[in-house]
Amino acid sequence: MAEDGAVTLYNSIAITDAKTSPFSLKAGLTQILRGGAIVDVTNAEHAKIAEQAGACCLIVSDPSQQGITRMPDPSLIKEIKRVVSIPIMVRARVGHFVEAQILEAVGVDYIDESEAIALADEDNFINKHNFRCPFVCGSENLGEALSRVRxxxxxxxxxxxxxxxxxxxxxxxxxxxxxxxxRILNNMDEDEVFAFSKTIRAPYDLVAQTKQMGRLPVVQFAAGGIVTPADAALMMQLGCDGVILDSEIFNCSDPYKRVRGIIQAVRHYNDPHVLVETSSGLEDSNANLNLSEDRIEHFAHESA
Structure with missing residues (x-):
């Protein structure tokens, strides 16, 4: 992995010196979240519920989902920081390094450069080496993941x-x-790694490190559609280090019970007896989290 080297400057002003905030330190700060669940919240009430249920971290999102979604109001972030004691993560738009500067100044623990909200820059991601704060980025394949790590x-x-x-x-x-x-990479000869790195469009040194470690060089969480303890345990058994729960998880009759059940499933994902217990009694609260027939048709049409 590139050692915390050169810092690219924005407007000739470095946000922070990479030598005083090395990548190894940032990676260590994300390691503490392993084996936990990160919960997306939009208000202080939901933040308290998530903390009481055992969430390892909160994502603070803009409660207004209409139109272009952006970084949430800093006053909401400060309000939630006052009522909880667990780490706070906040989304910034892809490529919007000024939003990231604001979030770092507010004092968030992690920044999620997220495609889940509107894009600020369609071609460029933030140079995350310029910040003290650890960044989280999304990917759908190994090449994207290692490019974001670079x-x-x-x-x-x-x-x-x-x-x-x-x-x-x-x-x-x-x-x-x-x-x-x-797994394919792990079974390759060393000579084949060069061609593989070109195929997936990822930096060779990170591909080689992934082969050596047998996993991504950083923590990997799963996000999207995880609404039951069984979903969460499935992600963990597939090899993830944790899960991220959307704010829709609170659209049920007993959000505490559901969030608590999912967090227990993450912690005990290989114990079927615990999974039976955490999955019991959630049927009533499943109703608002299920796809309606209209939405099923909509997604089927999009996939066609």
Missing amino acids: EGAAMIRIQGDLSGSGNVAKTVKNVRAVMGQI
């Missing part, structure tokens, strides 16, 4: 469905794609 991402979010449909199929597909490519 830019400075300290955590990879293997992203599935972004519509909040409750459909986990795309997440499963992408997680299997990443893990499958890693």
